[in-house]
Amino acid sequence: MTKPAENGMAEASASAILGQNAGPLSRAIGRLRGHSFAVANLLMAPTMLWLLLFLALPLGVILVYSFGGRGTYGDVIYGFSFDNYSRAFSPLWLPVILRSFGFAAIATLLTLAMGYPLAYFIAVYGGRRKNIYLILVMVPFWTSYLIRTYSWIVILRSQGVVNTLLQWANIIDQPLDLLNTPFSVILGLTYGFLPFMTLPLYASLEKLDKSLIEAAWDLGASRIWALLTVTIPLSIPGIIAGTLLVFIPAVGDFVTPDLLGGPDTLMIGNVIQQQFLAARDWAYGSALSFSLMAILLLGIFFYVRKVGTENLA
Amino acid sequence: MNDATPSTIEQSEDCAIRLEGVTKRFGDFTAVERIDLRIRRGEFFSLLGPSGCGKTTTLRMIAGFEEPSEGAILLDGVDVARLPPYRRNVNTVFQNYALFPHLNVEKNVGFGLKRKKLPKHEIAARVSDALRMVELGDRATYKPDQLSGGMQQRVALARALVNLPSVLLLDEPLGALDLKLRRQMQLELKHIHENVGITFIYVTHDQEEALTMSDRIAVMNMGTVEQVGSPEELYESPKSRFVAGFIGTSNFIESVVTWNATEGTISLGDGERVIIEVPEDGSRPGSVELSVRPEKIRLRESGEEVQSGQCMLRGTVRDVVYLGMTTQYSLHIPSLDRVFNVLEQNVEIASDQTLWVTGEEAYLTWHPSHNRMLPTSGA
Ligand SMILES: Nc1ncnc2c1ncn2[C@@H]1O[C@H](COP(=O)(O)OP(=O)(O)O)[C@@H](O)[C@H]1O
Ligand SMILES: [Mg+2]
Numbered sequence: 001m002t003k004p005a006e007n008g009m010a011e012a013s014a015s016a017i018l019g020q021n022a023g024p025l026s027r028a029i030g031r032l033r034g035h036s037f038a039v040a041n042l043l044m045a046p047t048m049l050w051l052l053l054f055l056a057l058p059l060g061v062i063l064v065y066s067f068g069g070r071g072t073y074g075d076v077i078y079g080f081s082f083d084n085y086s087r088a089f090s091p092l093w094l095p096v097i098l099r100s101f102g103f104a105a106i107a108t109l110l111t112l113a114m115g116y117p118l119a120y121f122i123a124v125y126g127g128r129r130k131n132i133y134l135i136l137v138m139v140p141f142w143t144s145y146l147i148r149t150y151s152w153i154v155i156l157r158s159q160g161v162v163n164t165l166l167q168w169a170n171i172i173d174q175p176l177d178l179l180n181t182p183f184s185v186i187l188g189l190t191y192g193f194l195p196f197m198t199l200p201l202y203a204s205l206e207k208l209d210k211s212l213i214e215a216a217w218d219l220g221a222s223r224i225w226a227l228l229t230v231t232i233p234l235s236i237p238g239i240i241a242g243t244l245l246v247f248i249p250a251v252g253d254f255v256t257p258d259l260l261g262g263p264d265t266l267m268i269g270n271v272i273q274q275q276f277l278a279a280r281d282w283a284y285g286s287a288l289s290f291s292l293m294a295i296l297l298l299g300i301f302f303y304v305r306k307v308g309t310e311n312l313a
Numbered sequence: 314m315n316d317a318t319p320s321t322i323e324q325s326e327d328c329a330i331r332l333e334g335v336t337k338r339f340g341d342f343t344a345v346e347r348i349d350l351r352i353r354r355g356e357f358f359s360l361l362g363p364s365g366c367g368k369t370t371t372l373r374m375i376a377g378f379e380e381p382s383e384g385a386i387l388l389d390g391v392d393v394a395r396l397p398p399y400r401r402n403v404n405t406v407f408q409n410y411a412l413f414p415h416l417n418v419e420k421n422v423g424f425g426l427k428r429k430k431l432p433k434h435e436i437a438a439r440v441s442d443a444l445r446m447v448e449l450g451d452r453a454t455y456k457p458d459q460l461s462g463g464m465q466q467r468v469a470l471a472r473a474l475v476n477l478p479s480v481l482l483l484d485e486p487l488g489a490l491d492l493k494l495r496r497q498m499q500l501e502l503k504h505i506h507e508n509v510g511i512t513f514i515y516v517t518h519d520q521e522e523a524l525t526m527s528d529r530i531a532v533m534n535m536g537t538v539e540q541v542g543s544p545e546e547l548y549e550s551p552k553s554r555f556v557a558g559f560i561g562t563s564n565f566i567e568s569v570v571t572w573n574a575t576e577g578t579i580s581l582g583d584g585e586r587v588i589i590e591v592p593e594d595g596s597r598p599g600s601v602e603l604s605v606r607p608e609k610i611r612l613r614e615s616g617e618e619v620q621s622g623q624c625m626l627r628g629t630v631r632d633v634v635y636l637g638m639t640t641q642y643s644l645h646i647p648s649l650d651r652v653f654n655v656l657e658q659n660v661e662i663a664s665d666q667t668l669w670v671t672g673e674e675a676y677l678t679w680h681p682s683h684n685r686m687l688p689t690s691g692a
Contacts, residue, residue, distance in 0.1 A: 214378050215411040217398040219425035219476065229424075233415050 066286035074280030084287030093271065093288075097295075100268040103182065103257075104250035107189035108197075111246050112239070114190075115197035119238075120231070123205035137198050149188055149259045156184050156260070180262030188256040193249065197242040204238025205231070240307055248296055268292055328387070329354040329512040330375065330480050335384035335394075337370050344370045346536040347384070352480070352514060353528075357506050359515045361523040362533030363559070368516040371533075372482050375514065376405045389479055399428075404473035406483040410465045412457040418444065418468050419453040425476040443475035446505065463494050470505070480512045487522070499526055520560050524548070532556050551604060554687050563604040563685075564653045572597040576681070581648040584616050587624045588681040602687045607654040609683035612642070612669060613676040624684070626677045628653060630669050640668055644675060653677060 066084055069077045122133045140148060155161045158175035166172045178184055208231065216226035232239075254269030261267075268288070275285030330352045337345040345367040352358045360368045373379040375386060377398030386394040393401050404425070412421050422443055426436045444450045447467035457465055466486060473481055486502075487495045503526055506513050517523050523530050524544040532539045532547060532555070540552045551557035554565065566587055570577040577589040577597065589601065605624075619625045628644030631652065642655045655677060669675055 209409070209411065211407050211409060211411040212413060214376075214398070215405070215407060215413070216424070217378075218376060218403075218405045219472070220399045220428035221424070222399050223397075225428065230413060234413075 062286040062289060065283050066290050068283040070281040070283055074282070076282050084284045085291065087284060088287045088291045093268070096266055096268050096271055097292075099266070100251050103186050103189060103265075103267065104247050104253075106186050107193060107250050108243050108247045110186070110190040111194050111197035112243060115194055115201050115242060116239075119198050119201035119205050123202055123208070124210065134199075134202065137195050137202075140195065145192060146255065146259075149192065149256055152184065152188055152191070152260055153179060156187075179260065180265070182265055184260040185257050185265045185267075188260040189250045189253060192253075192256060193246040196245040196249075200241035200245060201235065201238040204235045204241075208234050236307060240304060244300060244303075248300075251296065252292060327354045328352060329356070329389065330514070331385075331387040332371075332375075333385045333387065335371070335374060335381045335386060337367070337374060337379060338382045344536055345374070345381075348538050350531060350538065350541065352512060355510050355512055357503070357513045357515065357526060357528045359517060359523040359527040359530045360533055361517055361520060361530050361559075364518055366533045367536040368518070368533055369484055372405075372484050372514065372516050375480070376403055376482050377401050402479045404476050404478040404481055406466075406469045406473050406481065406486045408484045408486065408488055410457075410469040412465055412468055412472070414457055416456075417453070418449065418455050418457070418460070421457065421468055422472045422475055424472065429476075439475055440471075443471040446474070446508075447471045462490055463498065466490065466498065470502075474505070474509060474511065477509075478511065480514060482514050482516075484516045485518070486515075487517075495522075502526065524560070532559060534559075548606075551685060552688070554602065554604070557604040557685065557687065562607055562654055564607065564610075565651075566603045566605070566649060567600070568649075569600045570598070577601075581626070583627070583648075585626050585648050587626070587684070588622065589684055589686070590681050592686060598686075604685045604687055605679060605683055607641070607656040608639075608658075610653070610655045610677050610679045612655060612657060613678055616676050619676055619678045622681070623678045624681055626653070628675055628677055630671050630673045630675060633668055633671060635668065642669060642675075644677065646677070 064078065065076050067081060068079045069081070069083070071077045118137070122130055122137075126133050153160070156178040157163070158177070158179070160179070162178060163172075163175040167175065212230055212234070213226050216230045217223070221229060251267075252269045252272070254267065254273045257265045257267045257270055258273075261270075272285050272288045272292070275281045275288060279285075328351050330350075332348050332350040335345060335348045336343065348371060360371060362368055370379060374381050374394070375388075377393070377396060377400075381394050384394065385392045388401060388403065413424065416424070419440055423436050423440045426439060431439075441450065441453070444453055447470055449464060449467055449471065452460065452464065452468075457468065460468065466489075469486070483502075487498050490498060499522060502513075515523070515526065524547075527544060529541060529543055530547055531541045534555045540547060540556045542550075547556060547560050551560065551563070557563040557565070566579065568579040568587070570579055570589060572578075572591075576591060579587040579589070579601075581587070587603065589603070591597065613619055616625065616627070626646050626648065628646045630642055631645050632641075632643045634641040638659060640657050640659055642657065644653050644655060645651075646653055
């Protein structure tokens with residue numbers, strides 16, 4: 001980006017003018033900054049303390065565990081070895097990890113496909129009923145995730161709602177195997193995480209200046225084209241937030257595959273859970289957790305860099 | 314609306330756009346009521362009226378963002394009232410500019426042309442022409458938020474004009490600019506209008522802006538068009554009390570008239586009189602409502618100075634505002650129990666002469682031809 005000469009000159013003269021006052025001015029700004037910085041620190045202190053106690057500390061514990069080993073009675077023997085990590089990256093878990101990412105990715109795409117139109121509708125056409133719609137989006141949170149997932153069993157099992165209806169309508173003879181399949185797990189994940197997608201999408205679509213969409217139409221863009229070239233690019237922050245909020249917990253989820261899954265739906269969350277509970281190998285479980293976190297962090301870093309700069313550039 | 318066919322045929326007058334009986338209701342509320350407008354090709358046409366009178370709604374119906382509840386909008390002779398905005402050859406300059414924040418200036422301006430699937434080099438050429446026209450040739454790669462309000466305004470203008478629409482719609486485009494920049498942009502807009510020859514429909518609530526820029530103006534009030542005319546027509550011959558009061562200021566007189574063969578007179582006793590010429594249609598209404606512009610009235614020290622054929626009222630000076638070239642007085646007229654505004658040119662004021670002062674008695678006089686008879690509110 002080359003700046004025109006006149007502008008450069010204007011800037012130069014502006015800084016010359018400012019330069020005369022630089023001493024007292026910058027000192028004043030410095031004082032102001034220092035002041036507001038202190039206030040900000042004070043305001044953040046409770047949160048910082050909370051995060052330190054309940055996030056950083058447990059993570060530190062797990063990090064320490066992950067280099068240790070398992071004692072005879074399932075206790076942790078502290079040490080410093082990378083054994084757990086080499087086991088964590090063993091080819092044994094590759095299909096499980098791939099499946100976890102695959103299921104989570106499909107669920108993320110499905111929540112995006114459903115959440116975007118929903119959020120768009122509420123933001124653009126919600127009018128005075130916006131808050132009611134938003135509450136409806138959040139209503140599932142009023143029940144425990146466990147209970148909501150259980151209710152899918154009632155819906156999907158062979159004598160469940162869906163199969164009974166389909167048989168009654170003579171569409172099928174034998175009940176379909178809906179439960180304990182990849183289908184049911186992805187469905188459960190999609191259902192469970194939909195609000196996490198919808199709310200950030202809503203937040204960014206709500207902020208979007210509606211006259212920009214009208215401007216696009218005005219300049220000859222059809223509805224679909226305006227969506228692709230204006231609405232979606234401008235809601236990318238919401239898309240990033242939503243996909244991360246769905247994808248990350250979905251990858252590590254173990255409740256949904258546990259309740260709705262079967263023998264061929266084992267996810268990495270189940271494996272970690274098993275290490276901590278059934279196998280009582282906390283050191284190995286810790287190493288698996290940390291490895292998953294590292295992979296996710298790396299992935300997020302590249303994802304945000306790629307999507308965040310695309311179109312916005 | 315049913316007789317759309319005959320009116321389409323008599324289209325021979327070169328109209329860029331015609332509104333026929335256009336009405337817009339929001340629920341029970343009628344924002345625009347049975348508007349008829351004919352806007353000539355290449356004209357600078359303004360919709361002028363107070364806030365809430367339906368200007369934006371009218372413009373949005375022409376742009377296609379709102380569908381009329383009734384009526385037809387003929388663009389180049391074709392009814393487009395029910396077409397979506399992207400199927401009309403009309404472009405809008407939005408009040409808040411509505412520039413795409415994620416696209417740079419060049420891509421903003423090229424947005425419409427890209428949709429028309431023009432070859433890349435042609436888009437580039439036309440975009441750079443348009444940017445040069447608004448003197449932003451060197452800002453092509455800037456993002457909108459790196460530009461000042463005035464520059465954003467010009468990008469919005471270039472983005473609309475580059476598509477060479479049949480009609481360009483501007484909704485209070487200068488509303489967000491400070492006064493000085495506004496004045497400058499008014500002239501620039503007028504200039505650009507003359508150069509491109511595109512029909513402009515300009516919405517404003519600022520009568521001065523409308524008067525300086527427009528070829529013709531439609532004065533709107535409460536969802537209806539009160540009067541359409543050139544700035545001079547609207548100022549010199551307002552057809553309603555609303556127009557007389559909204560465009561400039563006016564003094565109003567309502568009274569009973571006695572007519573003789575040649576003229577009517579409102580007699581107020583003690584030599585005070587308002588003389589009314591017989592209207593062109595020869596009618597002699599029993600009571601009338603008149604308006605007189607402040608600058609048509611002279612102030613005299615005594616009734617004897619006033620010629621016999623002139624209107625004359627007696628008043629007491631209430632306020633004096635010295636404006637340099639002119640002085641603005643307000644005078645209370647006891648016989649009408651009303652305050653009149655008078656604007657005197659300061660040409661005759663020499664160092665030895667003084668202005669009128671508060672409390673002084675003065676005679677107001679003007680020629681009967683300056684009286685404008687308004688339709689009485691009942692009619
Ligand atoms: N979408 C809408 N729903 C309901 N009322 C509206 C809507 N748009 C405009 N109005 C009403 O119509 C009237 C005219 O509005 P508008 O055309 O914006 O006036 P102006 O541009 O002359 O200030 C106003 O009273 C406004 O409140
Ligand atoms: Mg408006």
